[in-house]
Amino acid sequence: MANFKIADKLTRKSEGGYTADADDNGNWTGGKKDIGVLIGTKYGISAPVLMAYLGRIPTVAEMKNLSEETVDKIYIKNYWTPIRGNEITNQNIANDIYDMAVNAGVGTAIILAKRARNIKESSKMDNQFVKTLNQEV
DSSP states (O other): OOOHHHHHHHHHTTOOSOBOOTTOGGGBTTSSTTSSOBOOBBTTBOHHHHHHHHTSOOOHHHHHTOOHHHHHHHHIIIIITTTTGGGOOOHHHHHHHHHHHHHHOHHHHHHHHHHHTTOOOOSOOOHHHHHHHHTOO
């Protein structure tokens, strides 16, 4: 089965440290420039994602001090588990779908993975699609 740590290490290479660019929608708790509170992002975790994880508006200090342990929990809960990464046998396939899920959303990642295989598109990682992926070499 694919390994989260391997996939995540590749994806996180492109995710930086703390930033609070006011022109970046992901830095605002409302998900749009000037909507909500400017909290920033860290390790690719946007303000709305951290807010959803905590169940409240985070502080700038919480974002700046976001631990890698918490980031792992968020990435596993929000991206790895929904793409069923632990059930995919080919690490490279899991890496690609996971990376796309982190960067474009889980539904988009699944749709694109199905499109690449000429499978009827849906945003659901169903049993048949996992089986299809696991038949690939």
